[in-house]
Amino acid sequence: MTELLQQVVDGFGRGGIYALIALGIAVIFGVMHLVNFAHGELITVSAYAAYGLFAAGWDWWLIAPAIVLIAGLTSVAIEFVAFRWVRGAPDFTMLMTSFGVHFLVQAAFVMYVSANFRQFPRPGWIFQTWRVGGVSLEVFDLLVILFTLLTLAATYWVLQRTMFGMSLRAAAEDFDAARLMGIRSDRIIRGAFALSGLLAGVAAVFWLMRSGQAGPSAGLSPMLKGVLAALIGGLGSLTGAVMGGVILGMAEVLLISRLPEGLVGLTDGIVFLLIALLFVFRPQGLVTVRRAERV
Amino acid sequence: MPRRVVDRLVLPLAGSLTTYLVLVGGGTVYAAIGNSASDGLVTQMLINAVVVLGMQIYIGNTGVLSFGHIGFGAIAGYAFAICAISPERKAAQIPNAPFGLAEVDLTPLQSSLVAALIAVVVAFVIGLGLARSGARSGAVAATVITLALLFVVHEVARNWIDLTRGGKAGLSFSPLSGVTLQGRGWIYLALLLALVAARLFKETRYGRLAQAAREDDLAARSMGVHPALQQMIALLLSVFVVSIGATLRVFELGSINPRLFFFKYTLLTLTMLIVGGRNSVVGALVGVVIITTGSELTRYLAGPSVDLPLLGWVLRSGLTDVFLGASMLGFMIFRPNGVLGDWEPDHWIARRSDRKSTEKQPELPPVDDSRPDGFLRVTDVVVDFGGFRALDGVSLTASSNEVVGLIGPNGAGKTTLLNTITSLVTPSAGSIRLDQDVLDGLPSHLIARAGIVRTFQNLRLFPALSVQENIEVARLAAAGHTGGRWQPDVELLVRASGLTELRHRRASELDYGNARRLELARAAAAAPRYLLLDEPTSGMGDLESEQMIHRIREVAGLVQAGVLVVDHDLNFITGICDRVYVLDQGKVIAVGTPDEVSQNLVVQAAYLGGPIGPSR
Numbered sequence: 063m064t065e066l067l068q069q070v071v072d073g074f075g076r077g078g079i080y081a082l083i084a085l086g087i088a089v090i091f092g093v094m095h096l097v098n099f100a101h102g103e104l105i106t107v108s109a110y111a112a113y114g115l116f117a118a119g120w121d122w123w124l125i126a127p128a129i130v131l132i133a134g135l136t137s138v139a140i141e142f143v144a145f146r147w148v149r150g151a152p153d154f155t156m157l158m159t160s161f162g163v164h165f166l167v168q169a170a171f172v173m174y175v176s177a178n179f180r181q182f183p184r185p186g187w188i189f190q191t192w193r194v195g196g197v198s199l200e201v202f203d204l205l206v207i208l209f210t211l212l213t214l215a216a217t218y219w220v221l222q223r224t225m226f227g228m229s230l231r232a233a234a235e236d237f238d239a240a241r242l243m244g245i246r247s248d249r250i251i252r253g254a255f256a257l258s259g260l261l262a263g264v265a266a267v268f269w270l271m272r273s274g275q276a277g278p279s280a281g282l283s284p285m286l287k288g289v290l291a292a293l294i295g296g297l298g299s300l301t302g303a304v305m306g307g308v309i310l311g312m313a314e315v316l317l318i319s320r321l322p323e324g325l326v327g328l329t330d331g332i333v334f335l336l337i338a339l340l341f342v343f344r345p346q347g348l349v350t351v352r353r354a355e356r357v
Numbered sequence: 358m359p360r361r362v363v364d365r366l367v368l369p370l371a372g373s374l375t376t377y378l379v380l381v382g383g384g385t386v387y388a389a390i391g392n393s394a395s396d397g398l399v400t401q402m403l404i405n406a407v408v409v410l411g412m413q414i415y416i417g418n419t420g421v422l423s424f425g426h427i428g429f430g431a432i433a434g435y436a437f438a439i440c441a442i443s444p445e446r447k448a449a450q451i452p453n454a455p456f457g458l459a460e461v462d463l464t465p466l467q468s469s470l471v472a473a474l475i476a477v478v479v480a481f482v483i484g485l486g487l488a489r490s491g492a493r494s495g496a497v498a499a500t501v502i503t504l505a506l507l508f509v510v511h512e513v514a515r516n517w518i519d520l521t522r523g524g525k526a527g528l529s530f531s532p533l534s535g536v537t538l539q540g541r542g543w544i545y546l547a548l549l550l551a552l553v554a555a556r557l558f559k560e561t562r563y564g565r566l567a568q569a570a571r572e573d574d575l576a577a578r579s580m581g582v583h584p585a586l587q588q589m590i591a592l593l594l595s596v597f598v599v600s601i602g603a604t605l606r607v608f609e610l611g612s613i614n615p616r617l618f619f620f621k622y623t624l625l626t627l628t629m630l631i632v633g634g635r636n637s638v639v640g641a642l643v644g645v646v647i648i649t650t651g652s653e654l655t656r657y658l659a660g661p662s663v664d665l666p667l668l669g670w671v672l673r674s675g676l677t678d679v680f681l682g683a684s685m686l687g688f689m690i691f692r693p694n695g696v697l698g699d700w701e702p703d704h705w706i707a708r709r710s711d712r713k714s715t716e717k718q719p720e721l722p723p724v725d726d727s728r729p730d731g732f733l734r735v736t737d738v739v740v741d742f743g744g745f746r747a748l749d750g751v752s753l754t755a756s757s758n759e760v761v762g763l764i765g766p767n768g769a770g771k772t773t774l775l776n777t778i779t780s781l782v783t784p785s786a787g788s789i790r791l792d793q794d795v796l797d798g799l800p801s802h803l804i805a806r807a808g809i810v811r812t813f814q815n816l817r818l819f820p821a822l823s824v825q826e827n828i829e830v831a832r833l834a835a836a837g838h839t840g841g842r843w844q845p846d847v848e849l850l851v852r853a854s855g856l857t858e859l860r861h862r863r864a865s866e867l868d869y870g871n872a873r874r875l876e877l878a879r880a881a882a883a884a885p886r887y888l889l890l891d892e893p894t895s896g897m898g899d900l901e902s903e904q905m906i907h908r909i910r911e912v913a914g915l916v917q918a919g920v921l922v923v924d925h926d927l928n929f930i931t932g933i934c935d936r937v938y939v940l941d942q943g944k945v946i947a948v949g950t951p952d953e954v955s956q957n958l959v960v961q962a963a964y965l966g967g968p969i970g971p972s973r
Contacts, residue, residue, distance in 0.1 A: 097497045147690040153495020155693040157422050158631060162686030165624050169682045173675030286504075293501060331512035338486070338505035345490040345498035 064196040069315050075203030077311020078210030081304040082265035083288030084295060085217065086258030088303035091292070092234030093254045094149060096156045100140060100163035102285025104133045104259055106171065108266035109276035116182040122271070129270070130263030137259025138252055149251070164285070171278040179277035188271055206268050213264050214304060217257070221300070226253050234298065283330070290337050296347035306348070310337075365560040372703035373556045376639050377549055380406070380646070402649045403544045404605045406642055409629045410551040411598030413641040416630060418564050419588045420494025420571035424623055425483065425503030426599050428510040431618035433476040433600030434607045435514060435521055438528045440468035441608070450528055453519045465608060466543075473600035480596035487592070488585035493574040507623065514615040527614025544605055551598045555638045556701070558594060562833050563587045568636075569830040572819035579779055579813075580883040581805035582834045624678075625652075628685045634695030636821065643696055648684065655680045699821055731757040731792045733778075733809070733887050733919065738787030740773055740943075747773045748784070749943035757886060757919035760910070762934035762951070764924065766963060769940040771923040772814055775889050779811050780804050791886070806838040808886030812876045812893060814923075820865035824856050824875055827864050828882045835884035845882050845916055853911050854878040869896045874908060881916045888913055890922040894929050902926055906933045931955065939963070 083101065090098050108129045115125045140163060148159045188202040221227035226249075233240040233250045241247050269284055270276075291310045295302025313336070318329055325332070340348070384399040391398075412426045439447075439454070440463045447459050463471065483506060492499035515524040522528050558564045563586070570577040570584035577584060607613045625648070633644025657663065659676040688695060733755045740748040748770045755761040763771050776782040778789055780801045789796045791807055799807070819827050828847050836844060851860055854874040859867065864875060873893055880888055893909065894902035906929060913920050924930050930937060931951040939947040939954055941963040947954050954960055 144686060144690065148693075151693065153497075154420055154422055155689055157495060157497070157500060158627075158693075159686060159689040161627075162682060162689050166679065166682030166686050169675060169678035173673060173679055177675075289501070293497065297497070328512055328516060331509045334505045334508050338502045341498040341502055342486040342489045345496070 065319075068197050069319060070312070071197060071199060071203055071207075073312035073315040074308065075200065075206045075311070076314055077308035078206040079265045079268050079284070079307075080287045080291045080310050081210060081307025082213060082261045083284055084291035084303040084307045085214075085300060086261040086265075087288050087292040088295065088297060088300050089230070089234075089254050089258045089261075091297050092300070093230065093237065093251050094145065094156070095153070096145065096148075096160060097289065097292075097297070098145075098258075099157070099160040099285060099289065100144075100167070101258070101262060101288055102281025102283075103140070103164060103167040104136055104262040104281065105266045105269060105284045106167060106276075106278065106281035107136045108133050108263060109270055109273075109280040110171065110175065110180075112270050113180050113182050113276040122185045126267045129267050130260055133263030133266055134256050134259035137255045137262065141252060141255040145255075146251075149247075164281075168278045168281075175278070177278060179275045179280075181275050182270075184271055184274035202268075202272065209264060209268070213261065217261065220257070226250075230254055230257075286334070290334075293341065294337065294348050302347065309348070366557070368703035368706055369556045369560055369701065370553065372639070372701055372706070373552050375702060376642060377552055380642055381545060381548070383646075398649070398653065400541055400544065400609060401606075402645060403541070403548050404602055404609060405626065405629065405649070406645045407544070407547050407551045407602035407605060408599050409626050409641045409645050410548075410555045410638065411595050411600075411602055412626060412630050413595075413635060413638055414555050414558055414598060415588075415591045415595035417635045417637070417641070418559065418567040418571065418591050419492070419584070421487070421492050421496060421588065422500045423503040424500060424627075425506035426596065427618045427623040427626065428503070428507035429476045429480055429596045430599050430603035430606075430622075431507075431510045431514060431615070432479055433472040434603045434613050434618055435528070436472035436475045437465075437468045437604035437607055438530070438613045439520070440471055441465050442528060442530055446530065450522050450526075451519060455519055458520070465604075469601060469604040469608075472604050473597050476600040476603075477593050477597050480592050481589070484589045484592045488589060492588060493584065494571045507619070511615050511619050521615070524615045527612055527617075529612035530608075531611055544609075547601050547605060551601070552638065552642070554594065554598060555641070558591070559638065559701075562837065563590045565826070565830050565833055566837075567591050568822065569819050569834075572821055573817045575781075575801075576813070576817035576819065577830075577834075578801040579781075579805055579811050579817075580831050580834050580879070581802050581810075581838050582830075583800075583802040624681055624685070628681050632684055632688050632695055634697035634699065636694065636699035637697040637701055639701055640695050640697035640699075647696070648681070651680055651684065652677050731886065731919075733757075733921070734790045735774070735778065736788045736790070738774070738777055738784045738789070740770070740777055740782055740784050747943055748777065750787070751940070751943070751945055753938055753945065755887065755919055755921050757917075759935040760913070760920040760922065760933050762922055762924070762930040762937040763940060764927070764930055764937060764954075765940035765946075768942075770943045771940055772891055774940070775811060775891055775921075775923060778804070778889065779809060805834075805883060808884065808918075809889060810880045810883045810885035810887070810918075811889035812873075812880050812891055814891040814895065816869075816872055816876060818864035818867075818872060818876060818879070821863060823861050823863055824867070825851060825860040827875055827879050831879045831882035835882065839884050845884065847882060849915060850878045850882055850912065853915055854908060870901050873897065873905070877909065877912055881912045881918070885916060885918040887919045887921060890920065890924075892924050893922065894924055894926050899928070902929045903932070905929065909933060927955070 087098055087101050090096055111129055111132045112125055115128060120128070144159060144163050148156050188205060189200060191198040191200050221231055229240065229245045229250050230253065232243070233245060233247070237247070240250070265284065273280070287310060291306035292303045293306070294309055295304070295306030314329065314333055317332060318326060321329065321332070384403060388396045388399045408430065412423070415421065415426070416423055439458050440461050444460055444462050447454065452459060483502070486502055487499050490496070490498040490502060514521045566577070566582050567584060567587035570582055570587065574584065603618065610617070629644040629648045630641050631644065632647055633642065634640030655676045659672050659674050663672060665672060735751060735753040738748050738751045739746065751770070751774060763774065765771055773782060777784050780799060791809065794807065796804055796807060819830065822830065825847065828850055832845055832847055851857055854877060856871060856875060856878065859871060864872065867875060877890065877893060890909065894905050897905065909920060909922070910933065922933065934951055937949065937951050937954045938945055939960050946963060947957045947960050949957070
């Protein structure tokens with residue numbers, strides 16, 4: 063029982079980060095029908111920002127908000143440079159464009175920084191644990207859960223209560239109709255990228271607190287997790303994305319604790335395999351979004 | 358020689374051979390005037406060309422973005438190395454190889470074929486999964502599944518030390534690494550076969566139908582094409598070619614490690630494919646040349662021998678990868694179809710010879726109005742969208758000898774009824790029968806094979822295919838499922854639709870009226886017993902829609918099909934229909950000849966919003 067409880071807490075800790083990344087991917091998919099395989103680059107950029115700011119003598123308390131801001135701005139910049147041009151393009155083109163951004167950013171970091179990973183200090187206190195009735199609670203997991211909930215609440219408020227949020231939901235529902243109603247597509251798409259970037263920024267803070275390193279491929283793993291979570295959640299659905307993140311986190315924790323010793327190194331591969339199997343049988347994800355194609 | 362054989366076999370072969378000679382000749386000349394490094398570069402380029410041609414067969418024809426092909430390459434590469442490395446060398450590297458593989462001793466050629474077959478078997482399993490996931494152009498699930506394959510193969514290669522010797526050392530043929538083990542003869546042969554296979558596959562029935570599904574999955578299904586079979590065949594052939602390329606690569610390098618077939622090589626080969634034009638076989642080769650040249654150029658510029666004062670910030674190591682990423686991104690943004698689009702050299706010859714031959718054309722046969730008796734019967738169909746009842750117990754009968762109209766105000770449920778008959782929408786009650794056969798629950802492509810073929814309100818042509826190819830594909834699909842019995846005359850259909858002049862244009866270049874006529878002709882070529890036409894005159898002027906009356910009658914007569922037509926234009930409906938059903942708010946409110954219906958007060962009220970007369 064305690065073991066299960068422990069795993070649930072751990073799973074939420076992991077899944078919270080995935081949920082934030084997945085939500086960002088789902089927001090962009092909603093307005094543009096783009097599955098953003100370049101979403102991880104926001105975390106790569108954040109990682110190098112963290113590294114740079116540490117070198118400049120900043121502390122985590124200042125670095126964290128700075129990272130969120132930088133991720134948001136980077137997201138808007140990437141939209142401006144790349145995705146703006148392929149709006150409404152066939153799915154193949156958009157997929158390939160996002161991979162293009164992914165490879166280009168990665169190559170640019172190799173060229174201008176280094177192919178090697180750079181370390182920066184992780185805040186030691188977040189790995190302290192409290193023991194409550196046999197369950198050890200890591201400060202980090204609690205922080206992730208707390209901030210994930212806060213961020214989700216804020217996102218929910220933005221989506222439900224602000225003009226921007228309502229336009230965004232309308233655009234996600236039916237982009238053309240929303241445009242005809244006078245919603246400015248430019249602004250909505252840019253806003254969606256900003257929102258998605260900020261979400262990735264929050265996720266990046268926690269991801270980096272744990273990994274403590276910056277490298278050209280730092281964003282690959284979080285990107286894959288985010289895309290998988292968003293796909294589990296049915297891509298278009300925002301709630302689905304959050305649920306997908308949590309499910310993925312739980313699945314990983316359960317797998318790690320149950321896999322035989324020799325296979326733990328293969329966890330990522332096995333998770334990937336399981337999810338590929340899921341898509342074989344439910345390509346629309348676990349959460350089904352009604353998306354009737356007009357004919 | 359018959360024209361079709363020339364067009365689809367002789368010319369493509371001639372085009373491929375020309376391309377081959379240019380490529381190999383160019384490579385030989387370059388290798389001859391250069392040093393030993395340029396010799397190795399040419400060899401690598403030719404091997405990459407084999408791999409990229411293999412990828413073109415799948416990605417080009419189906420439009421599914423696969424990241425897994427290099428994963429298949431890794432499987433083949435390892436299988437090849439394990440079979441071909443001599444037992445003595447294996448004893449030193451992988452003494453504990455499972456399944457007695459340490460003893461295996463095959464020649465390189467045998468190993469290569471075994472390796473390719475193993476990869477093809479894996480591809481078959483993956484292909485089943487892709488089909489199950491509903492793979493189609495741009496489908497994300499398919500991309501993720503193939504990406505998973507790439508990752509999983511990589512992980513296994515790194516961790517299954519007994520078999521692969523792990524990630525650090527890898528397997529090698531000789532204690533000295535970097536020794537070239539072969540001449541270029543096999544590479545030349547493999548390249549020639551890969552080129553011919555890729556080019557001819559495009560012209561086969563499977564290739565054509567896969568391309569149609571790539572252009573518009575739904576439209577292909579509604580003509581009776583289920584893309585899974587075509588995609589599977591494309592995948593197997595494609596993986597076979599990629600695998601042969603991969604084994605050549607391993608043999609050329611004399612060693613293999615997990616990084617050899619992972620992201621970097623995927624990026625390189627995909628960029629080559631996309632830059633040249635993924636839909637074109639020659640384009641794939643052009644991409645290989647452009648990217649190889651570009652990579653070498655950037656490597657040289659970033660190297661120590663070049664020193665330009667102002668450009669120091671660009672000319673540094675790593676430039677080659679930036680060049681690859683930028684090429685991929687740049688082409689997607691500015692020229693998503695690559696340098697060549699779907700152009701092949703033989704198209705040029707075909708088009709030129711076509712211009713010369715303006716031979717006499719046969720007269721259209723007189724319209725034959727007698728058709729086999731039959732009926733299409735819709736009984737009490739109910740369709741709910743959430744809480745909204747779109748169709749509320751609609752019944753309708755159309756016989757194969759008549760043109761039946763379906764009219765009604767916007768939102769009355771006309772298109773929903775067509776969608777229900779063609780199984781794009783699932784009814785919550787009711788039944789649909791064609792003669793004695795119950796069609797309920799059949800998927801769209803089987804409905805089409807049963808003989809119900811439709812057009813779409815918002816036009817769904819295969820945009821990248823030419824006018825003639827659009828029709829040809831429908832005929833091919835029909836020839837498949839009618840067992841070759843039914844062969845409508847594409848030539849006659851082109852002429853009956855008034856598209857003779859435009860036959861080599863791409864469908865995407867047609868104006869609205871011609872596009873509508875093409876959709877009609879395409880539907881007719883798919884062996885219909887009933888044509889379901891959704892607003893065939895929308896967007897047309899009065900004169901054009903008047904002409905459309907004759908065209909529809911003529912085309913339906915040619916293929917002897919009954920017609921069920923939805924439209925708003927009352928003149929058109931009155932002009933073409935024998936009988937008219939009027940729908941309003943999901944119910945049939947009137948049936949009769951066009952005259953009867955237009956006199957009906959209920960209909961007038963529904964259309965004009967006037968007071969409902971005492972007749973109700």
